[in-house]
Amino acid sequence: xxxxxxxxxxxxxxxxxxxxxxxxxxxxxxxxxxxxxxxxxxxxxxxxxxxxxxxxxxxxxxxxxxxxxxxxxxxxxxxxxxxxxxxxxxxxxxxxxxxxxxxxxxxxxxxxxxxxxxxxxxxxxxxxxxxxxxxxxxxxxxxxxxxxxxxxxxxxxxxxxxxxxxxxxxxxxxxxxxxxxxxxxxxxxxxxxxxxxxxxxxxxxxxxxxxxxxxxxxxxxxxxxxxxxxxxxxxxxxxxxxxxxxxxxxxxxxxxxxxxxxxxxxxxxxxxxxxxxxxxxxxxxxxxxxxxxxxxxxxxxxxxxxxxxxxxxxxxxxxxxxxxxxxxxxxxxxxxxxxxxxxxxxxxxxxxxxxxxxxxxxxxxxxxxxxxxxxxxxxxxxxxxxxxxxxxxxxxxxxxxxxxxxxxxxxxxxxxxxxxxxxxxxxxxxxxxxxxxxxxxxxxxxxxxxxxxxxxxxx
Ligand SMILES: Nc1ncnc2c1ncn2[C@@H]1O[C@H](COP(=O)(O)OP(=O)(O)O)[C@@H](O)[C@H]1O
Ligand SMILES: O=C(CO)[C@@H](O)[C@H](O)COP(=O)(O)O
Numbered sequence: 075x076x077x078x079x080x081x082x083x084x085x086x087x088x089x090x091x092x093x094x095x096x097x098x099x100x101x102x103x104x105x106x107x108x109x110x111x112x113x114x115x116x117x118x119x120x121x122x123x124x125x126x127x128x129x130x131x132x133x134x135x136x137x138x139x140x141x142x143x144x145x146x147x148x149x150x151x152x153x154x155x156x157x158x159x160x161x162x163x164x165x166x167x168x169x170x171x172x173x174x175x176x177x178x179x180x181x182x183x184x185x186x187x188x189x190x191x192x193x194x195x196x197x198x199x200x201x202x203x204x205x206x207x208x209x210x211x212x213x214x215x216x217x218x219x220x221x222x223x224x225x226x227x228x229x230x231x232x233x234x235x236x237x238x239x240x241x242x243x244x245x246x247x248x249x250x251x252x253x254x255x256x257x258x259x260x261x262x263x264x265x266x267x268x269x270x271x272x273x274x275x276x277x278x279x280x281x282x283x284x285x286x287x288x289x290x291x292x293x294x295x296x297x298x299x300x301x302x303x304x305x306x307x308x309x310x311x312x313x314x315x316x317x318x319x320x321x322x323x324x325x326x327x328x329x330x331x332x333x334x335x336x337x338x339x340x341x342x343x344x345x346x347x348x349x350x351x352x353x354x355x356x357x358x359x360x361x362x363x364x365x366x367x368x369x370x371x372x373x374x375x376x377x378x379x380x381x382x383x384x385x386x387x388x389x390x391x392x393x394x395x396x397x398x399x400x401x402x403x404x405x406x407x408x409x410x411x412x413x414x415x416x417x418x419x420x421x422x423x424x425x426x427x428x429x430x431x432x433x434x435x436x437x438x439x440x441x442x443x444x445x446x447x448x449x450x451x452x453x454x455x456x457x458x459x460x461x462x463x464x465x466x467x468x469x470x471x472x473x474x475x476x477x478x479x480x481x482x483x484x485x486x487x488x489x490x491x492x493x494x495x496x497x498x499x500x501x502x503x504x505x506x507x508x509x510x511x512x513x514x515x516x517x518x519x520x521x522x523x524x525x526x527x528x529x530x531x532x533x
Contacts, residue, residue: 075094075095075096075365076094076095076096076137076138076494076497077092077093077094077095077101077135077136077137078092078093078094078095078136078137078138078139078477078490078494078497079091079092079130079133079136079138079139079140079292079489079493080093080139080140080142080303080307080485080486080487080488080489080490080491080492080493081123081126081139081140081141081142081143081226081297081346081486081489081491082142082143082300082303082483082485082486082489083108083119083123083141083142083143083144083208083222083223083226083484084108084143084144084289084300084318084320084321085108085144085163085164085165085321085322086107086320086321086457087105087106087107087108087122087484088105088106088107088108088119088122088125088126089103089104089105089124089126089483089485090103090104090105090123090127090129090130090133090486091103091130091377091483091486091489091490092130092131092133092136092490093490093494093506095130095137095493095494095497095498095504096494096504096509097506098146098487098490098491098494098504098506098507102129102130102131103129103130103191103483104125104126104127104128104129104131104485105126105129106122106125106126106129107119107122108122108395108496108528110357111163112162112163112166112167112473113160113161113162113163113166114160114161114163114478115157115160115161116149116157116222116225117157118161118528119143119222119225119226120226120229121451123226126202129479133288133292134260134290135263136290136292137292137293138292138293138294138295138494138496138499139230139288139292139293139294139295139337139443139493140227140294140295140297140298140489140490140492140493140496141223141226141227141230141297141489142223142297142298142299142300142302142303142304142485142486142488142489142492143221143222143223143245143297143299143300144163144165144222144299144300145222145248145299145300145301145343146152146163146196146201146221146248146249147161147162147163147164147198147221147222148161148162148199148201148202148205148219149161149219149220149221149222149224149225149453150205150215150216150218150273151216151217151218151219151220151225151236152215152216152217152221153217153236154314154455155233155235155236157307158212158215158216158421159205159209159212159496160417161222161531162201162205164196164322165321165322165357165396166195167195167198167357167396167397167404168204169195169201169203169204169342170194170200170397170404170405170457171194172193172195172200172203172204172207173193173194173195173197173200173203175203175489176193176199176200176203176250176267177192177193177268178329179266180263180266182336182337182338183336185250185336186334186335186336186338186342188253188260188263188331189247189250189251189252189253189254189260189263189342190247190253190254190255190333190334190341190342190343191248191250191338191341191342191343192246192335192336192337192338192400193250194338194402194404194529195399195404196355196357196399197248197249197250197334198219198221198248198249198250198251199249199250199251199263199264199266199267200250200267202219202264202268203267203268203269203284203294205268206267206268206269207269210281211215213268213269213271214271216268216271216273217236217272217273217274218236218239218262218272218275218276219274219275220239220241220275220276221241221245221246221248221249221276221299222320223241223245223297223298223299223305224239224240224241224245224276224297226297226317227240227285227286227294227296227297227367228240228276228286230286230288230294231285231286231287231288231291231294232286235276237274239274239276239277240274240276240277240278240279240285240286240296241275241277241278241279241296241297242278242279242280242281242296242297242298242302242346243278243281243344243348244298244299244301244302244303244343244344244345244346244351245297245298245299245302245344246259246276246344247297247343247344247351248266248279248341248343248521249264250263250441251263251264251267251275252278254299254332254342254343254344254350254403255332255334257278259278259524261275268303278298279296279413281296281346281347281348281492282295282296282492282495282496282499282500282503283295283296283496284394284496285297286533292467293493293497294496295492295495295496295497296489296492296496297489297492298346298488298489298492299343299516300485301316301324301326301343301351301353301355301485302343302344302345302351302488303346303484303485303486303488303492304316304318304345304455304484304485304488305326305328305345305346305351305488306345306346306347306486306491306492307484307485307486307487307488307489307490307491308453308455308479308487308488308501308508308509309506309508310327310328310453311328311330312328312448312450313448313449313450313451314327314328314450314451314452314453315442315447315449315450315451315452315454315469316329316440316452316453316455317435317438317439317453317454317455317456317472317476318359318455318456319359319431319435319454319455319457319458319459319464320359320360320456320457321358321359321360321361322355322357322359323352323355323356323357323358323359323431323434323435323458324352324354324355324356324359324438324439324442324456325353325355325435325438325439325442326343326351326352326353326354327351327352327442327447327448327449328347328349328350328351329349329350329351329352330349330350332344332350332352333352333445334348335352335441335445337440338400338402339354339356339400339401339438339439340352340353341353341354341355342441342477342496342528346488346492347503351443352353352445352447354400354437354438355399355400355433355438356398356399356400356434356435356438357394357396357397357398357399357434358393358394358395358396358398358408358431358434359431359456359458359490360456360457360458361395361396361428362391362393362395362408362430362431363377363427363428363431363461363464365395366391366423366424366427370420370422371422371426372420372424374460375451375462377424377427377461377463378424378428378461378463378464379420379460379462380420380421380424380425380461381421381424381425381427381428381463381467382390382423382462382463382466382467383421384419384422385425386425386426386429386519386521386522387416387417387422388412388414388417388429389410389411389412389413389414389417389422389423389425390410390411390412390425390426390429390525390526390528390529391408391409391410391423391426391427391429392408392409392411392430392526392529393408393427393431393434393529394407394408394409395407395408395428398434399440400434401530402439409529409532410423410426411529411532412525421507425463427473428461428463428464429467429522429526430516430526431464432464432467432468432471432472433457433522433523433526433527433530434521434530435472436471436472436473437474437527439452439472439474449474450474451474451475451476451477451513452468452469452472452474452475452476452477453477453478453479453511454468454476454477454478455478455479455482455484459478459481460481465478465514466506466514466516468514469514469515469516470516470517470518470519470522471518471519471522471523473518475513475514475515476513476515477511477512477513477514478511478512478514478516479508479510479511480509480510480511481507482509484509485533491503491504491506494506
């Protein structure tokens with residue numbers, strides 16, 4: 075029996091899932107936590123990976139491995155391959171003004187046409203501009219720039235010369251200097267971000283290309299960004315909208331036609347199979363529930379019960395706890411609207427937190443629909459999908475049926491499926507049985523959306 079391993083190095087943790095390469099059956103798994111913060115020494119990801127691999131019983135008997143990881147993180151390497159400074163993660167908003175500068179210099183429509191992405195604080199090119207303007211010495215020392223998954227794959231393969239760095243089009247498309255439409259780097263935009271400097275970039279491997287070998291002889295697949303890996307893990311098809319409630323809230327769909335949205339709401343990313351992955355991402359998702367539970371002094375199950383046992387009654391929570399990316403309001407904060415004596419209860423606050431989180435994601439679904447993307451049903455994943463209140467309330471707020479696959483790690487599964495594909499050398503990824511799933515349906519509740527839209531539009 076050939077074994078493959080999929081790794082998910084996400085914002086909060088690292089997960090390793092070992093599966094049978096032919097059937098996809100789960101053999102064993104492991105996990106480890108990442109430190110908190112939006113600026114992280116990549117060595118912490120490596121430590122967590124080593125712990126998670128050990129927790130999963132090691133990888134010595136595994137034939138192929140691939141890494142899915144949080145997108146956009148800026149990993150700068152010097153000539154010798156050492157990191158120049160801690161990585162700035164996708165949710166680090168210090169680069170918001172740099173993003174605005176880049177949009178002013180080039181134009182939003184021009185960015186969308188060139189790379190499918192209008193720079194925001196999250197996008198790698200904005201972080202590089204921040205580096206060039208605020209830490210010019212570090213920018214000068216930067217011989218190569220790569221992403222979290224590129225760096226981990228490179229280390230799995232022994233971290234040789236910078237020439238051996240590799241990425242895939244799924245993750246490259248989140249940098250702001252790679253076009254998913256033409257499958258080429260726009261080195262001119264990288265140079266613009268770096269104010270004239272030209273660090274080297276990872277080679278962009280094909281969707282199932284071998285990029286190296288681990289010390290124990292396992293083939294390394296190209297890996298990808300976590301959202302592209304999730305779509306592959308779920309085998310998302312036409313009409314499927316994947317909604318992930320992790321640290322980020324993500325709404326995405328696999329399509330043939332890419333996005334070029336000058337409003338910046340939809341990012342024109344690539345998927346992990348050679349297609350496109352238009353995507354809307356919010357900064358505030360599962361942690362909205364974490365924060366509300368902590369505010370109320372309850373755990374997640376109690377928060378969910380409170381929300382489900384209380385009817386909506388005019389209280390609106392706008393969840394911009396960490397500023398917001400979509401809409402682009404990096405300096406915003408969370409707010410509560412419509413407090414009255416009769417709705418000033420823990421239950422109403424719990425309900426408003428779940429509804430606020432879901433309304434932000436529903437706006438993302440609407441944006442995909444308005445762009446002509448079929449939105450027949452939602453596949454709901456991520457840590458937040460473990461909340462019964464999220465699952466129960468989502469279909470009414472999203473206005474479409476919500477399919478919740480059994481609790482799992484679909485990013486790690488996508489990476490494992492890619493590893494199996496790389497191992498097989500076939501034209502298409504292997505067909506693995508779909509996870510068991512439950513479908514939730516409900517009549518739409520437009521009033522909740524309208525109340526939220528009114529509150530969220532206030533400055
Ligand atoms: N039962 C639950 N209800 C709501 N949120 C939960 C529950 N269990 C875990 N979470 C939250 O889910 C988040 C982790 O989800 P995950 O998808 O792994 O995130 P990431 O991929 O960003 O690391 C954490 O913020 C955690 O508190
Ligand atoms: O920035 C994005 C997508 O554009 C995020 O989705 C990151 O990729 C982090 O993902 P999670 O750790 O929240 O899953």
